[in-house]
Structures are given as structure tokens and as C-alpha cells.
Amino acid sequence: MKSKIIEVNDKLILTENDSGELILDLKKCNEKVDFFIKQNLKFVLSLINIPSNLALNFNLEENSNLKLKIINDSSNKSLNFNENLANSCYFSCFLVDLSKSNTEIKNLCNMNGEGSSFDFEISSLSNKDTVKKYEISCNHNSLNQNSNVSLHGVALQNGQIIGKGVTWIKENSIKSNAKQNERIILFDKESAGKGYPTLKIDCNDVKASHGCAIGSLNDNHLFYLLSRGLSYNEARKLITLGYLQSIKVNFNIDEQETIDSLINGGF
Amino acid sequence: MSELIIKNLHVEVENKKILKGINLTVKNNELVAILGPNGHGKSTLLSVIMGNPKYKVVEGEILFDGENVLKMSVDERSKKGIFLGFQNPYEIPGLNTSDFYKAALNAHEEKRIPLFKFYKALENGCKDVKLDFDMMNRNLNDGFSGGEKKRNEILQMLLLNPKLAMLDEIDSGLDVDALNIVSDAITKQKEKGSSFLVVSHYDKFLNSLKPDKVAVIINGRVACIGGEEISKNIASFGYHWVKKTYGIEIEKEETSMNQVSIGVCATKEIIKDEK
Numbered sequence: 188m189k190s191k192i193i194e195v196n197d198k199l200i201l202t203e204n205d206s207g208e209l210i211l212d213l214k215k216c217n218e219k220v221d222f223f224i225k226q227n228l229k230f231v232l233s234l235i236n237i238p239s240n241l242a243l244n245f246n247l248e249e250n251s252n253l254k255l256k257i258i259n260d261s262s263n264k265s266l267n268f269n270e271n272l273a274n275s276c277y278f279s280c281f282l283v284d285l286s287k288s289n290t291e292i293k294n295l296c297n298m299n300g301e302g303s304s305f306d307f308e309i310s311s312l313s314n315k316d317t318v319k320k321y322e323i324s325c326n327h328n329s330l331n332q333n334s335n336v337s338l339h340g341v342a343l344q345n346g347q348i349i350g351k352g353v354t355w356i357k358e359n360s361i362k363s364n365a366k367q368n369e370r371i372i373l374f375d376k377e378s379a380g381k382g383y384p385t386l387k388i389d390c391n392d393v394k395a396s397h398g399c400a401i402g403s404l405n406d407n408h409l410f411y412l413l414s415r416g417l418s419y420n421e422a423r424k425l426i427t428l429g430y431l432q433s434i435k436v437n438f439n440i441d442e443q444e445t446i447d448s449l450i451n452g453g454f
Numbered sequence: 455m456s457e458l459i460i461k462n463l464h465v466e467v468e469n470k471k472i473l474k475g476i477n478l479t480v481k482n483n484e485l486v487a488i489l490g491p492n493g494h495g496k497s498t499l500l501s502v503i504m505g506n507p508k509y510k511v512v513e514g515e516i517l518f519d520g521e522n523v524l525k526m527s528v529d530e531r532s533k534k535g536i537f538l539g540f541q542n543p544y545e546i547p548g549l550n551t552s553d554f555y556k557a558a559l560n561a562h563e564e565k566r567i568p569l570f571k572f573y574k575a576l577e578n579g580c581k582d583v584k585l586d587f588d589m590m591n592r593n594l595n596d597g598f599s600g601g602e603k604k605r606n607e608i609l610q611m612l613l614l615n616p617k618l619a620m621l622d623e624i625d626s627g628l629d630v631d632a633l634n635i636v637s638d639a640i641t642k643q644k645e646k647g648s649s650f651l652v653v654s655h656y657d658k659f660l661n662s663l664k665p666d667k668v669a670v671i672i673n674g675r676v677a678c679i680g681g682e683e684i685s686k687n688i689a690s691f692g693y694h695w696v697k698k699t700y701g702i703e704i705e706k707e708e709t710s711m712n713q714v715s716i717g718v719c720a721t722k723e724i725i726k727d728e729k
């Protein structure tokens with residue numbers, strides 16, 4: 188099944204007629220674009236030709252489900268994402284950022300409705316002096332909400348990755364579940380990574396976890412691969428590639444191939 | 455031909471002495487079984503032979519086919535024909551299993567292996583260890599069950615066809631059928647000429663392999679070495695048998711894991727007494 192391509196200007200209302208997987212071409216967008224997802228609908232959107240500066244606002248009506256897929260492979264980007272989720276919504280975004288230029292991405296999700304979920308996962312490669320900044324925040328504003336923020340980064344050749352973001356579980360958001368996870372591999376001494384995942388919890392009955400690991404490769408993993416005869420460089424490359432590629436399951440076959448070739452080209 | 459000789463091996467980790475003078479030889483095509491209480495250095499020994507940089511060799515020698523193993527990098531050791539099946543195989547996120555095996559096999563060959571030949575070998579290997587071929591498309595050990603991980607280690611052994619295979623508790627977590635699959639695979643590999651160092655706590659498994667020698671590691675040393683009677687006696691009487699027969703005190707405080715294994719042996723003793 189071929190995905191339908193839609194050109195977007197400043198606003199897009201998604202209705203039953205657009206069901207399924209869509210490719211949204213954003214090259215004509217200017218500054219800001221608003222998306223509206225009608226209730227009970229489910230969409231998978233691939234965003235392409237995203238301009239350098241753009242604010243993207245997503246409004247999800249009750250019981251809707253939106254999955255975004257972004258493969259960033261070109262030009263500097265400064266993007267601002269905003270989401271508003273009504274009851275029982277599910278918003279997810281999978282961002283593979285393999286561009287050889289700077290990136291700054293901010294996200295703020297307001298989960299307003301009960302039982303809604305937010306999932307933002309990033310796989311990022313920063314090489315040759317690029318700086319990649321991500322600030323992914325979300326507010327749990329009501330009961331029974333789930334959030335997951337994950338960043339897998341690899342920095343090499345003077346690359347820099349900075350992950351921030353606040354997950355804030357507000358007072359009345361009982362039975363919420365929040366996860367934040369940042370893992371950045373520094374491939375060489377020149378590269379840098381920083382992670383500041385922050386959890387603010389104003390409510391008792393919640394589950395929350397956050398972790399941040401920045402450093403070189405896992406020694407055990409390395410030993411395992413070396414013990415099978417792979418050279419140090421090969422083993423290091425395979426582990427790192429795997430680490431970036433684990434997001435791939437969220438993409439279709441064609442996109443997976445694109446991701447593979449971009450990652451391989453980045454080393 | 456292959457021969458592994460370990461002479462007076464002393465090993466430390468984080469300034470803690472773990473191996474305190476191991477002497478052991480594995481002759482060509484021999485299968486040496488290693489037993490010993492928990493925490494006495496069995497996995498450490500295998501890891502050091504493979505070259506895990508975590509462990510510091512402070513004294514002693516390891517020779518493989520007359521060459522100094524301690525001077526070789528980990529991958530060189532693998533290319534010389536040494537293989538380690540891990541007690542707890544690692545899950546590697548995002549690393550496709552069959553891609554990894556391709557890379558590993560190619561690392562062992564002068565020329566790249568033709569793809570069809572690789573897939574044939576992989577398919578046959580999967581059949582031998584009864585792993586679903588589809589699993590090769592998953593990430594390495596990612597979400598594999600305990601038993602699947604162990605069979606996946608055996609698969610790697612079959613593919614790499616090592617001169618010396620060291621298997622660390624390869625039997626733990628395996629069901630009866632899987633146990634037979636693994637022991638058959640080991641027997642076949644031995645017929646191909648490989649030597650073995652097999653660590654296990656389970657005498658029935660070890661005996662099914664018909665070991666040429668049984669060595670017991672206690673306090674970081676080889677406490678005794680002999681034939682199958684050693685594993686049988688330990689299975690029946692616990693490590694107290696070693697203590698009684700060889701006059702060796704087991705230095706360690708018994709950890710809870712230790713009590714579990716001795717508990718099993720003690721139960722057996724009680725049953726025997728009742729008879």
C-alpha cells in the first residue's frame with residue numbers, strides 16, 4: 188500500500204477520509220502549523236521537508252491516536268512541538284536525527300484528559316562539530332496518564348548532544364506513570380554529552396523512573412563481541428549502530444533502509 | 455591439535471584475589487569438567503582465558519598450542535580458536551543477530567564467506583540447536599528466553615567451530631529436551647576434534663558428556679582432579695566430601711546461593727540415610 192502524500196500549509200484537520208498512513212510534506216509551511224485530530228481516529232504521519240524553523244501544534248480530540256515519524260537528514264533545524272491531549276489520547280513521536288547540522292528541538296505536551304499517553308523517542312547522531320539539543324517536556328494534568336521520554340545519542344568527532352526536559356506530574360494526576368531515559372555514548376574524547384532529565388512530582392500515588400547514562404560503551408557488551416573474533420573497531424561500530432538502530436522497529440521497511448544508510452554514512 | 459596449559463595462575467579483580475594458583479591442562483580433544491562452590495572462581499577462570507580486561511593477571515601463564523595467550527587481544531584469542539559460551543549472555547540492543555554472526559564468521563576467515571553459504575550454515579546450526587530460524591532476525595539475545603540464550607551460545611560455538619570451547623553453566627535454565635540438544639551438540643563438536651572446558655553444577659549433565667577429567671575449583675585453586683567419581687561423590691555428599699577426602703577447608707562464608715546447592719546435596723544424604 189502506497190502512502191498518500193499531502194501538502195500542508197498552516198493548518199490540517201484530519202478526518203475519517205484521511206485514515207491510515209500519510210506522508211505530510213511541510214515545505215510550504217511558514218513559522219507555524221496546526222494539526223487537529225478528530226475524536227476516535229488513528230493516524231500515522233511521516234513528516235517530510237520540514238523547514239528550518241517551525242512550530243508544530245497538535246490537538247488531539249478524545250480517544251484519538253497519533254503517531255509521528257520523522258527522519259531528519261538535512262539542514263539546521265529549530266523546531267517547537269506542542270501537543271494538547273484530551274481524554275484517552277495517545278500521542279507518540281519517533282525522531283531519528285542523523286543530520287550533519289545543528290538541531291534544536293523543544294517539545295511541550297499537555298496531557299489534559301484522563302487516561303492519555305505521551306511517548307517521545309529520539310535516536311540522535313551528532314558528528315563533525317554539530318550540536319544537538321533536545322528539550323522534551325510533558326505535563327501530567329489528570330488521572331491515569333503515561334509518559335515516556337527516551338533519548339539514545341551517539342556523539343563523535345567533536346559532536347555534542349544535550350538532553351533536557353521536565354516531566355511534571357501535577358497534584359491531581361494520580362495513578363500516573365512516567366519514564367525518562369537518556370543514554371548518550373561518547374565515541375571519542377573530543378565529543379560531549381549532557382543530560383538533565385527532570386521529574387517533578389506533586390502527587391503521591393504515581394510510578395516514575397528516570398535514568399541518565401553518558402559515557403563510553405558498555406564493557407560487557409564489548410567483551411562479548413570481541414570474544415567472537417570481531418576487532419575492537421568493528422565491535423564498537425556494531426554496538427553503536429545497534430544502539431541508534433533500536434528505534435527502527437517503529438518505521439516501515441523503506442524508512443528502515445533510509446535510516447540504515449544514513450547511519451552507515453555517518454561513521 | 456590444541457593444548458591449553460595453565461600454570462600457577464593468580465588473578466585479581468578490584469584488588470581482591472580470586473584465583474590463587476590455578477594449574478590445569480586441557481589436552482587435545484579432551485573434555486574437562488569443572489565443578490566448584492558458588493563464587494570460587496570458575497567463571498573468572500574462563501573469562502581470564504578469553505581475555506576479559508576486567509581481571510588482572512598478577513602471576514602465572516596460559517599457553518595455547520605453545521603460544522602465550524596472555525599477550526593476545528580478545529579477538530586474537532577467538533581467531534586462534536578459543537570460544538567462551540557465557541553464563542549470562544548479554545542482550546545487545548539494535549544488533550541484528552544474523553548480521554552479527556556474519557561479521558563474526560567473516561572475522562575468522564581470510565575471504566568473505568559467500569552469503570548463501572553463510573545462510574546455509576546458519577540454518578543448519580539453528581536446526582541443530584532447535585532455534586527458530588526467524589529468531590536470527592531479532593536483535594542479539596534481545597527478549598530471548600533463558601534457554602534460548604543458552605542454545606544461541608551453542609549455535610555460535612557450532613558456527614565458529616573452535617579448537618577449545620569453554621562453556622559456563624550452559625545447562626542452567628535448560629529444560630530436559632534442551633539439555634539433550636545441548637549435550638548432543640557438544641558431543642558432535644567433540645567428535646570434530648574440539649577440546650572443552652565445561653563448568654556446571656549438575657552432575658547428570660556433566661556425566662552425559664563423558665568428561666575425560668573432572669576438576670574441582672575451591673578457594674581459587676584446583677582442589678582435586680580425577681575422573682567421573684569426583685562429580686558423583688560431590689553430587690551425593692556435597693563439597694564436604696572434598697573437605698573430608700582432601701582435607702581442604704572451604705574458605706568462603708557460605709552465601710545464600712551456596713546454601714541452596716549444599717542444601718540439595720544434604721537432602722540427598724538424608725534420603726540415603728533413610729533407605
Ligand SMILES: Nc1ncnc2c1ncn2[C@@H]1O[C@H](COP(=O)(O)OP(=O)(O)OP(=O)(O)O)[C@@H](O)[C@H]1O
Pocket residue numbers: 467468470472490491492493494495496497498499508541711
Ligand atoms: N568484576 C568483579 N568485581 C568484583 N568481584 C568480582 C568480579 N567478578 C567476580 N568477582 C568475585 O569473584 C569471585 C568469583 O566469582 P566467579 O564468578 O568466578 O565464581 P563462580 O565460581 O563462577 O561462581 P558461580 O558458581 O556462582 O557461577 C566471587 O566472589 C565474585 O563476587
Ligand SMILES: [Mg+2]
Pocket residue numbers: 496497498541622
Ligand atoms: Mg560462574
